[in-house]
Amino acid sequence: MSEQQQDILRRALDHDGVIPRSDYDAAWNRYQDCVVAKGYTKPVVEEFVDGLRSPLWHATSEGWSEEQHEKFIEDNGNCKQLEYLYVDEIYRANLGNPNQYTDxxxxxxxxxxxxxxxxxxxxxxxxxxxxxxxxxxxxxxxxxxxxxxxxxxxxxxxxxxxxxxxxxxxxxxxxxxxxxxxxxxxxxxxxxxxx
The missing domain is CATH 1.10.150 (DNA polymerase; domain 1)
Structure with a gap:
């Protein structure tokens, strides 16, 4: 996890676990920058109310070799975990599941x-x-x-x-x-x- 993502989570601890939209957007931007730095185009997903981004990306991999596909999955997963994943989970929970239901x-x-x-x-x-x-x-x-x-x-x-x-x-x-x-x-x- 990047220092920036850790900083957002630390600040959230000081504010009853709440992550402001500006921090959520900043984490998303760093995730996009990470993916671009690995040689891919900027990730695009649907954006919904309250700035929520779809956790599902509609990426096309037509014509890719198996190695390209596996490398992309690994690179994208690493960037998401490094910059965005935990901020996203907490931001979502604050908006829609503050009682932490598993169902x-x-x-x-x-x-x-x-x-x-x-x-x-x-x-x-x-x-x-x-x-x-x-x-x-x-x-x-x-x-x-x-x-x-x-x-x-x-x-x-x-x-x-x-x-x-x-x-x-x-x-x-x-x-x-x-x-x-x-x-x-x-x-x-x-x-x-x-x-």
């Missing part, structure tokens, strides 16, 4: 309750039922030209899936797949043309 669905329900997006009577069981209905519609629509996970599928939730506070609850708890669009940025680390 992400429980963390989402807790976050929705804390942000008054659902009533205190809203249960994990209810969330799982609504989520199953969402997935049924999204899956059905995916196989047609009516793919519309934000419209018809989203209506299966009893809360507004598109509310910025809801987005934070989902993204902070690793559920960014609900918000992926066909327009999500594709990162081409070796600057090869995207398909």
């Amino acid at each position: 992400m669905d429980t963390a989402v329900v807790d976050c929705l309750r804390r942000k008054n997006l659902v009533s205190n009577q809203y249960t994990l069981t209810q969330f799982k039922q609504e989520d199953a209905q969402y997935n049924d519609v999204a899956t059905k629509n995916f196989t047609t030209d009516r793919y519309d996970e934000r419209g018809e599928a989203a209506s299966k939730f009893s809360f507004d899936l598109n509310d910025p506070a809801t987005v934070t609850c989902f993204i902070a708890n690793g559920k960014d797949y609900y918000f992926r669009e066909d327009t999500s940025p594709i990162w081409s680390p070796l600057n090869t043309p995207t398909p």
Whole structure:
């Protein structure tokens, strides 16, 4: 872990574990610089509400040798751990899971309750039922030209899936797949043309 990432974590200890957005952004920028210094292009991921960045990058490795792919995975992982990983985890937890639930669905329900997006009577069981209905519609629509996970599928939730506070609850708890669009940025680390 870099000294800069350690400094952010030390400062957070002095402020009830809170990492300000400026430190989160600085850690992200150092991670990007690290990857560029290793010979790749600047990492690109989806950025959501509250500055949260998707933990999943859509990197294209078409045409790479196995050695190139393995080296990229290692280099990217090393940069992430060195500059950004721990800051990212704590920043997410502060926004969406301050009670440190290990079950992400429980963390989402807790976050929705804390942000008054659902009533205190809203249960994990209810969330799982609504989520199953969402997935049924999204899956059905995916196989047609009516793919519309934000419209018809989203209506299966009893809360507004598109509310910025809801987005934070989902993204902070690793559920960014609900918000992926066909327009999500594709990162081409070796600057090869995207398909």
